[in-house]
Amino acid sequence: MVIIGIITDFGERGHHYVAEMKGVGLQINPDVQIIDVAHSITPFSIIEAAFVLYKTYSTFPKNTIFVCVVDPGVGSNRDIVAIQTIDNYILIGPDNGIFSYFSNNNLIRFILKITESEFFYKPYSETIKMVEDHDEIYENPPSDSNISFPISSTFHGRDIMMPIAAHLSKGLEIFSIGTPKESVVILPDLEPKYSEKELNIKGMIQYIDDFGNIITNIPNDEFHLLTHNKFSKFRLKLLDKNYDIEFVSFFAENSPEKILLIEGSSNFLEICQNQRNTASKLNVIVGNVFQIKLMEE
Amino acid sequence: MVIIGIITDFGERGHHYVAEMKGVGLQINPDVQIIDVAHSITPFSIIEAAFVLYKTYSTFPKNTIFVCVVDPGVGSNRDIVAIQTIDNYILIGPDNGIFSYFSNNNLIRFILKITESEFFYKPYSETIKMVEDHDEIYENPPSDSNISFPISSTFHGRDIMMPIAAHLSKGLEIFSIGTPKESVVILPDLEPKYSEKELNIKGMIQYIDDFGNIITNIPNDEFHLLTHNKFSKFRLKLLDKNYDIEFVSFFAENSPEKILLIEGSSNFLEICQNQRNTASKLNVIVGNVFQIKLMEE
Amino acid sequence: MVIIGIITDFGERGHHYVAEMKGVGLQINPDVQIIDVAHSITPFSIIEAAFVLYKTYSTFPKNTIFVCVVDPGVGSNRDIVAIQTIDNYILIGPDNGIFSYFSNNNLIRFILKITESEFFYKPYSETIKMVEDHDEIYENPPSDSNISFPISSTFHGRDIMMPIAAHLSKGLEIFSIGTPKESVVILPDLEPKYSEKELNIKGMIQYIDDFGNIITNIPNDEFHLLTHNKFSKFRLKLLDKNYDIEFVSFFAENSPEKILLIEGSSNFLEICQNQRNTASKLNVIVGNVFQIKLMEE
Numbered sequence: 001m002v003i004i005g006i007i008t009d010f011g012e013r014g015h016h017y018v019a020e021m022k023g024v025g026l027q028i029n030p031d032v033q034i035i036d037v038a039h040s041i042t043p044f045s046i047i048e049a050a051f052v053l054y055k056t057y058s059t060f061p062k063n064t065i066f067v068c069v070v071d072p073g074v075g076s077n078r079d080i081v082a083i084q085t086i087d088n089y090i091l092i093g094p095d096n097g098i099f100s101y102f103s104n105n106n107l108i109r110f111i112l113k114i115t116e117s118e119f120f121y122k123p124y125s126e127t128i129k130m131v132e133d134h135d136e137i138y139e140n141p142p143s144d145s146n147i148s149f150p151i152s153s154t155f156h157g158r159d160i161m162m163p164i165a166a167h168l169s170k171g172l173e174i175f176s177i178g179t180p181k182e183s184v185v186i187l188p189d190l191e192p193k194y195s196e197k198e199l200n201i202k203g204m205i206q207y208i209d210d211f212g213n214i215i216t217n218i219p220n221d222e223f224h225l226l227t228h229n230k231f232s233k234f235r236l237k238l239l240d241k242n243y244d245i246e247f248v249s250f251f252a253e254n255s256p257e258k259i260l261l262i263e264g265s266s267n268f269l270e271i272c273q274n275q276r277n278t279a280s281k282l283n284v285i286v287g288n289v290f291q292i293k294l295m296e297e
Numbered sequence: 298m299v300i301i302g303i304i305t306d307f308g309e310r311g312h313h314y315v316a317e318m319k320g321v322g323l324q325i326n327p328d329v330q331i332i333d334v335a336h337s338i339t340p341f342s343i344i345e346a347a348f349v350l351y352k353t354y355s356t357f358p359k360n361t362i363f364v365c366v367v368d369p370g371v372g373s374n375r376d377i378v379a380i381q382t383i384d385n386y387i388l389i390g391p392d393n394g395i396f397s398y399f400s401n402n403n404l405i406r407f408i409l410k411i412t413e414s415e416f417f418y419k420p421y422s423e424t425i426k427m428v429e430d431h432d433e434i435y436e437n438p439p440s441d442s443n444i445s446f447p448i449s450s451t452f453h454g455r456d457i458m459m460p461i462a463a464h465l466s467k468g469l470e471i472f473s474i475g476t477p478k479e480s481v482v483i484l485p486d487l488e489p490k491y492s493e494k495e496l497n498i499k500g501m502i503q504y505i506d507d508f509g510n511i512i513t514n515i516p517n518d519e520f521h522l523l524t525h526n527k528f529s530k531f532r533l534k535l536l537d538k539n540y541d542i543e544f545v546s547f548f549a550e551n552s553p554e555k556i557l558l559i560e561g562s563s564n565f566l567e568i569c570q571n572q573r574n575t576a577s578k579l580n581v582i583v584g585n586v587f588q589i590k591l592m593e594e
Numbered sequence: 595m596v597i598i599g600i601i602t603d604f605g606e607r608g609h610h611y612v613a614e615m616k617g618v619g620l621q622i623n624p625d626v627q628i629i630d631v632a633h634s635i636t637p638f639s640i641i642e643a644a645f646v647l648y649k650t651y652s653t654f655p656k657n658t659i660f661v662c663v664v665d666p667g668v669g670s671n672r673d674i675v676a677i678q679t680i681d682n683y684i685l686i687g688p689d690n691g692i693f694s695y696f697s698n699n700n701l702i703r704f705i706l707k708i709t710e711s712e713f714f715y716k717p718y719s720e721t722i723k724m725v726e727d728h729d730e731i732y733e734n735p736p737s738d739s740n741i742s743f744p745i746s747s748t749f750h751g752r753d754i755m756m757p758i759a760a761h762l763s764k765g766l767e768i769f770s771i772g773t774p775k776e777s778v779v780i781l782p783d784l785e786p787k788y789s790e791k792e793l794n795i796k797g798m799i800q801y802i803d804d805f806g807n808i809i810t811n812i813p814n815d816e817f818h819l820l821t822h823n824k825f826s827k828f829r830l831k832l833l834d835k836n837y838d839i840e841f842v843s844f845f846a847e848n849s850p851e852k853i854l855l856i857e858g859s860s861n862f863l864e865i866c867q868n869q870r871n872t873a874s875k876l877n878v879i880v881g882n883v884f885q886i887k888l889m890e891e
Contacts, residue, residue, distance in 0.1 A: 001624055005613065011507025012309065012337040012606065016349045017562075019302065019334040023356035026330075030298055030358060033620075037613040040606040043508055044572055052610045059617035059752065061624060072572055076550065153517060155562035158356065210605030211637055220747060253670065265611075265749035275638055275666055308804030309606065309634040313646045314859075316599065316631040320653035323627075327595055327655060340805055341869055369869055373847065450814060452859035455653065 002169035003060060004034045007053055008069040008157065009041035017155065021067070021162040024121050028166035037066070044072035046097045048286055050187060051206045051215070054101035055266040057089055065165045068093030069157035080160055081184060082168075082177060084109040090168060092161050097187035104191065108184075114160060115178040119167045124159035189289075192218045194226055199294035201226070205286050206268070212277025213270050214284060218292075220263040231294045234261060236271065238282060238290040245271065245292075261292070299466035300357060301331045304350055305366040305454065306338035314452065318364070318459040321418050325463035334363070341369035343394045345583055347484060348503045348512070351398035352563040354386055362462045365390030366454035377457055378481060379465075379474060381406040387465060389458045394484035401488065409475040411457060416464045416474060421456035486586075489515045491523055496591035498523070502583050503565070509574025510567050511581060515589075517560040528591045531558060533568065535579060535587040542568065542589075558589070596763035597654060598628045601647055602663040602751065603635035611749065615661070615756040618715050622760035631660070638666035640691045642880055644781060645800045645809070648695035649860040651683050659759045662687030663751035674754055675778060676762075676771060678703040684762060686755045691781035698785065702778075708754060709772040713761045718753035783883075786812045788820055793888035795820070799880050800862070806871025807864050808878060812886075814857040825888045828855060830865065832876060832884040839865065839886075855886070 004025060010017045022034050037056055041048045049070035057066055071078075071094045083091040083099055086109045091099055095113075102108050117125045164177055193202040201223075207215040227247075236243040236259070247261045254260055254274045264270035272278050301322060307314045319331050334353055338345045346367035354363060368375075368391045380388040380396055383406045388396055392410075399405050414422045461474055490499040498520075504512040524544075533540040533556070544558045551557055551571045556579075561567035569575050598619060604611045616628050631650055635642045643664035651660060665672075665688045677685040677693055680703045685693055689707075696702050711719045758771055787796040795817075801809040821841075830837040830853070841855045848854055848868045858864035866872050 003620060005617075007610075013505070013507040015333065015337060016304075016335040016353050017506075019332060019353055020356040022332055023302075023353065023358070023361070026300060026332075027356070027358045035613060035616055035620075036609065038610040040609060056610050056613050056617065059614040059621070061617070061621045064617070153560040153562050153564065158562070208607070209611075210607040263747040265747050265752070267747065310802070310804040312630065312634060313601075313632040313650050314803075316629060316650055317653040319629055320599075320650065320655070320658070323597060323629075324653070324655045450857040450859050450861065455859070 001031055001033055002029075003064045004032055004162075004165050004169060005037040005056070005060060005064055005066045006034065006039075006069070006162075007037045007041065007049055007066065008039045009043045009045065009049070010039050010069070011043070012040070015039065017157070020155070020158045021069075024158050025162045025166040025169075028163055029170045032166060032169045035060075041070050042286060044070065045286060046070060046072070046187060047190070047204075047206050049098050050100050050190070051217075051266075051268075053091065053098065055268070057085075057091070058087065060089070062088045063090075065090040065092065065168055067157065067161045067165050068098050069161060070094075070098060071096065071156065074154075074156055079181070080114045080156060081181060082112045082114055082164065082174065083184070084174065090165075090174070092165055094156070095181075095184050097185045099184045100187040100190050103184055103186055111181040111184055112174065112178040113181045114164055116176065119164055119172065119177060121159040121163045124154065190217060192216075192222070194222070196226065199231075199296075201292045201294075203269075203290055203292065205284055205288045205290070207266075208279040208284070208286060211272070212279040212281070213264070213272040214279050214282070215264055215266060216269045216271065216290075218269040220267050220269060223263075223269055227294060231296075233295040235293040235295060236261075236290060237293070238284065239288060241282075243282075298328055298330055299326075300361045301329055301459075301462050301466060302334040302353070302357060302361055302363045303331065303336075303366070303459075304334045304338065304346055304363065305336045306340045306342065306346070307336050307366070308340070309337070312336065314454070317452070317455045318366075321455050322459045322463040322466075325460055326467045329463060329466045332357075338367050339583060341367065342583060343367055343369070343484060344487070344501075344503050346395050347397050347487070348514075348563075348565075350388065350395065352565070354382075354388070355384065357386070359385045360387075362387040362389065362465055364454065364458045364462050365395050366458060367391075367395060368393065368453065371451075371453055376478070377411045377453060378478060379409045379411055379461065379471065380481070381471065387462075387471070389462055391453070392478075392481050394482045396481045397484040397487050400481055400483055405481075408478040408481055409471065410478045411461055412475040413473065416461055416469065418456040418460045421451065487514060489513075489519070491519070493523065496528075496593075498589045498591075500566075500587055500589065502581055502585045502587070504563075505576040505581070505583060508569070509576040509578070510561070510569040511576050511579070512561055512563060513566045513568065513587075515566040517564050517566060520560075520566055524591060528593075530592040532590040532592060533558075533587060534590070535581065536585060538579075540579075595625055595627055596623075597658045598626055598756075598759050598763060599631040599650070599654060599658055599660045600628065600633075600663070600756075601631045601635065601643055601660065602633045603637045603639065603643070604633050604663070605637070606634070609633065611751070614749070614752045615663075618752050619756045619760040619763075622757055623764045626760055626763045629654075635664050636880060638664065639880060640664055640666070640781060641784070641798075641800050643692050644694050644784070645811075645860075645862075647685065647692065649862070651679075651685070652681065654683070656682045657684075659684040659686065659762055661751065661755045661759050662692050663755060664688075664692060665690065665750065668750055673775070674708045674750060675775060676706045676708055676758065676768065677778070678768065684759075684768070686759050688750070689775075689778050691779045693778045694781040694784050697778055697780055705775040705778055706768065706772040707775045708758055710770065713758055713766065713771060715753040715757045718748065784811060786810075786816070788816070790820065793825075793890075795886045795888075797863075797884055797886065799878055799882045799884070801860075802873040802878070802880060805866075806873040806875070807858070807866040808873050808876070809858055809860060810863045810865065810884075812863040814861050814863060817857075817863055821888060825890075827889040829887040829889060830855075830884060831887070832878065833882060835876075837876075 079095040203216045245259045376392040378392045542556045673689040675689045839853045
């Protein structure tokens with residue numbers, strides 16, 4: 001049985017949008033298992049979606065298909081793509097940077113631009129056909145796109161991405177859904193900058209969870225390569241303030257006051273406190289940049 | 298495999314109420330697939346629930362059963378009903394207006410009032426039996442109801458609606474659950490009022506999503522019949538303010554400042570902006586009424 | 595097919611943590627059905643989690659396994675345990691008081707401390723093995739624990755609890771996961787205090803739902819044993835204020851102004867109003883204590 005995971009920014013009040021996607025998927029493949037990965041991505045935050053997808057996907061069984069509907073450009077001419085990863089997962093979503101981590105880490109086997117409307121949600125593919133047959137009624141059809149998006153009432157997660165995922169989950173040959181594509185859009189500034197000479201890392205906040213833990217874009221293993229486990233005291237510069245922070249391996253033993261740097265379970269460094277909401281304390285949001293300076297001991 | 302979809306106003310903190318419903322359903326039919334449609338309906342908002350159910354149901358496979366627990370009158374003598382639609386879905390919930398759209402659009406094949414306690418959750422049906430055997434201990438039993446609701450500890454979603462749905466999902470003959478009923482309660486003012494002479498529509502806000510998109514009660518197709526695609530500029534009168542708004546077919550190309558009128562994916566007109574929270578900007582809530590006046594070009 | 599239910603305090607923004615747990619569980623047992631019981635437990639609130647687990651579990655089919663990840667002591671030396679109940683459910687979680695109700699009500703058949711890392715999430719058990727092979731690199735390994743938790747990047751819900759649950763759901767013999775344990779941690783003050791002489795109950799608020807209903811720790815049946823259905827008027831003393839409240843059996847017939855005492859569907863007394871948010875009105879939070887004094891009629 002194949003699994004489809006869904007990531008959206010639809011939020012609590014948009015959960016019925018997710019339900020429509022599930023309904024459509026189950027119409028096509030009644031045996032597919034659909035799992036909610038995350039629906040509380042900040043609206044339009046491609047950074048958060050890119051992080052959540054990358055951090056989560058490999059916990060799922062091989063051949064799981066992820067549908068990612070965080071899509072500020074819906075209705076524009078951005079492509080919708082399907083990616084086969086080298087470790088045999090399939091990722092479907094708008095080509096807007098959401099797959100940056102997979103490209104940056106050479107995890108992509110191939111990319112397809114989704115074009116074949118016969119696999120779309122039936123009411124939508126019928127509309128497309130009708131429009132193609134009578135396209136003179138539209139004064140300004142989108143010009144440089146293989147798929148035309150003629151109407152604002154399209155919901156691409158429901159009408160295109162989920163149906164494609166459901167067909168693939170039933171065994172549809174992946175190359176029948178579209179045409180090869182060389183590369184995907186990459187988010188700028190997703191990678192931290194290391195200065196070994198100045199013992200300095202410039203990073204970004206890429207997620208904040210409900211505990212107030214601040215998840216950075218600095219991979220645990222890259223941090224180790226830089227520090228060789230020789231440093232435990234750091235200075236954090238963030239929003240024009242400085243904080244003395246400490247790298248620790250054991251969480252619960254620390255005073256709640258102390259700001260900690262830990263290896264997060266997402267494989268990225270986290271800035272946090274023991275049972276305190278650090279994001280509120282530091283008054284930060286996703287996208288904020290910071291510097292961590294290694295202090296000689 | 299039959300699917301049961303659940304709509305409630307239980308919210309995040311009431312998700313374990315949903316879990317109890319699922320547990321009870323899976324006790325009765327371990328093979329049923331239960332899907333969360335929406336749980337963040339504003340508490341007691343029948344309008345929102347009616348909209349979400351109507352807009353969502355047909356994306357699901359035929360024979361899907363929907364259980365709708367938005368029930369401000371719980372414990373009163375309102376009926377609990379099961380509806381068979383003409384397109385072969387089953388809808389279960391309190392008869393409080395939640396099924397208005399199905400009645401207004403002639404989508405109902407028949408209605409049953411649910412009465413047969415043998416199909417209820419076992420601890421509850423045992424309580425009912427015990428009470429019936431000893432009903433003299435209750436001074437004021439509800440008078441005009443086939444089912445007596447003797448105790449405040451009843452949770453009708455868990456004790457009546459889900460068990461009935463689960464039994465139906467296993468193949469229980471639907472006419473064995475209760476007695477035929479002529480009609481259901483209809484929400485007043487759910488239908489927009491069109492004045493072709495004055496080029497004017499009076500509508501209502503029936504949902505607001507987490508993007509701040511305002512979903513009206515004006516069906517896309519009725520709007521087209523009125524405007525014949527000849528109008529694109531409108532004046533919106535809402536909470537004593539006037540806004541110049543524009544009907545557009547392509548979403549992403551518009552300035553975020555501009556208030557747009559679009560055909561929503563729910564098949565109702567939406568008032569929105571490109572990547573802005575319009576509901577916050579206009580300071581509206583569900584139930585607010587408005588006028589849209591068509592402007593000659 | 596066995597079911598696994600999950601209770602966490604991860605919240606909306608931590609839903610991908612839940613997804614990782616599901617992914618790991620489905621890797622081990624693709625046929626298991628995983629149900630979200632509750633994820634909006636107030637962060638670190640063991641009281642709420644204990645209540646939700648106890649109130650919900652028996653609605654699920656026998657042999658359901660519950661994984662409870664509300665764990666303020668993560669990374670400390672608290673045990674992770676699996677409990678077999680006398681009614682044949684399995685409960686897995688940190689030994690921090692979350693299972694108090696099961697102990698207090700003599701529902702525990704036996705307790706195991708989970709120790710066998712071969713059943714953990716593979717990347718984690720490999721890390722453990724690596725650390726055990728080279729444990730001299732760690733200066734301060736935890737001393738009094740069978741499992742060492744060497745790294746902050748451990749996520750015990752994903753790395754230990756869910757894998758154990760998934761293996762059990764596939765039929766793993768339960769005694770192979772760890773070693774017997776005599777007792778679990780009990781939350782103090784979870785039981786109400788009754789004074790029959792003074793006609794007085796001292797209780798605590800153990801949950802507040804999104805309707806604002808206040809769920810107490812007073813079981814419906816114990817309340818009946820005390821009042822013998824002879825009292826309906828009570829004085830509630832809460833946060834230094836007094837309220838006259840009334841015990842009612844029928845909910846919807848009461849004025850929204852009146853503060854009611856009802857038998858809740860969770861089998862605990864609730865303080866609430868008809869369609870009003872009582873928790874907001876009384877300005878209370880979970881953990882607040884109160885007195886209810888029975889008034890002679």
